[in-house]
Amino acid sequence: MEFTDGDTYLSSFDSKAYLTSFCCLGSERDGILKFRMRKLYETFGPGGITGDVLIDIGTGPTIYQLLSACESFPYIFASDFTDQNRQEFEKWLKNDPEAFDWSEIVKTVCEIEGKSSDKWEEKQDRLRSRIQKVLKCDVNKSNPLDPVEIPPADCLITSLCLETACKDLDAYYSAIRNITKLLRPGGHLVVIGALGNTYYRVQQKDFFCLSLREDTVINAITQAGYKVLSMDVFSISEREAHSNTADSMANFFLVAKKS
Structure with missing residues (x-):
């Protein structure tokens, strides 16, 4: 399908509908979500990556990717291109009663981390206290956070962002640089992405995804000056593949270290 440009996202993307389709447990998305959450805990849990500053590139309206990282990084910057995504994230940050209900996801992360699910509110509050700013971001710019400048991060995380923001492989390589x-x-780079995905659907509207292969991702990361430390691939089940919300064949979780 044709590339979905920024103006279309700003005018047509429904953040709450996205969360309902892609971030609810008890649906066909369970396997993918739990894979990501387990890998995030393995990456940021005891003996894992630590530091001071973490930047989440393309946060979207989601918080799950930061729930384990907030135990290891006291200064977290969220960012997204789409205004309504940042607004939805801000609703959660301010504990707005109209914000998406993340309780089941947070409870699951607590259980993955070996804690009581009763600690979920404490976990949410800890993450809220770590968020420094919610910034505008465009990975196609030389400085994705322009005009804001912040100290170099100890860790970057980006989840399901680059393949939706880049119209072709040249743009993908450039965005990583x-x-x-x-x-x-x-510093460390953590990338969560989709393989073989050409679209995802939110409220009957299809949004472009750049179809990626495993070797393409590794090559792009390596050429940007990283050593790839690990790449885990989770194959999509038949149930998930026929969910009608995306055509991804697999998700990947990559960790790399900048030279």
């Missing part, structure tokens, strides 16, 4: 400027030498 752009976000890398925000990371200090020796």
Whole structure:
């Protein structure tokens, strides 16, 4: 399908509908979500990546990707291109009663981390206290956070962002180089993405996805000056593949270190 440009996202993307379709447990998305949450805990849990500053590139309206990281990073910057995504994230940040209900996701993360699910509110509050700013972001810019400048991060995380923001492989390679400027030498990059995905659907509207292969992702990361430390792939089940919300064949979870 044709590339979905920024103006279309700003005018047509329904953040709450996206959350309902892609971030609810008890649906065909369970396997994918739990894979990501387990890998995030393995990455940021005991003996994992630590530091001071973490930047989440393309946060979207979601919080799950930061729930384990907030135990290891005291200064977290969220960012997204789409205004309504940042607004939805801000609703959660301010504990707005109209915000999406993340309780089941947070309880599941607590259980993955070996804690009582009763601690879920404490976990949410900890993450809220770590969020420094919610910034505008465009990975296709040389400085994705322009005009804001912040100290080089110890870790970057980006989840299901680059393949939706980049119209072709040249743009994908360029976007990785752009976000890398925000990371200090020796810092870590964590990428969650989809393989073989050409679209995803929110409220009967299809949005473009750049179809990626495993070797393409590794090559792009390596060429941007990283050593790939690990790449785990989770194959989509038949049930998930026929969910009618996306045509992804697999999700991947990659960790790399900047030279």
